[in-house]
Amino acid sequence: MLYFGGFFGVLALGLWLFCLIDVITTDDGDARNLPKVAWLLVVLFFPLVGSITWLVAGRPVRAVARPRAHERAAPGFPEYDRPGRSAAVDAEADAEFLRRCRERAEEQRRKAREAGGERG
Missing domain, CATH: 1.20.5 (Single alpha-helices involved in coiled-coils or other helix-helix interfaces)
Incomplete structure (x- = not known):
């Protein structure tokens, strides 16, 4: 039983550190529901509950995941991809x-x- 408590403590510490770093590295305008400074204080003073709350309600929603290095395509020419661009058909x-x-x-x-x- 003592090992389970130690494991839970290490897991909670890891979650807290991850969330603390995540709050610090998030841009000021990207945090949801509260200002970034408020989220930092919540995660600092309420480690477990604040960390879970940050992940659920404060962390920015990433609309598109960045492609991995081997999935990235060569840079294109956006002027050719814009809508309404006419192309030769005849x-x-x-x-x-x-x-x-x-x-x-x-x-x-x-x-x-x-x-x-x-x-x-």
Whole structure:
């Protein structure tokens, strides 16, 4: 019976330390129901009850768990993922657009060469 009490004490101490560190490392605005300082005092002065209460009512809810290192995808390009972004669906229209872009670029280069030749 003495071993069970010692085991329970070590378990309660571990829970208290975990919750104490968790309260301290939580951002000020993320704690629920009470300000962070109040949660710190509750966990400090009421170790077992305060720790359980912190876990149930005070700890921030993490909406999305962080992926593990091997599950992380390569960083993408968010400008391509935004809703409403148009993508080429017609190959002919896309080719026509690119042809017009090349023609416009050539026209701008020609004008720049002509303007440069007139100055010199």
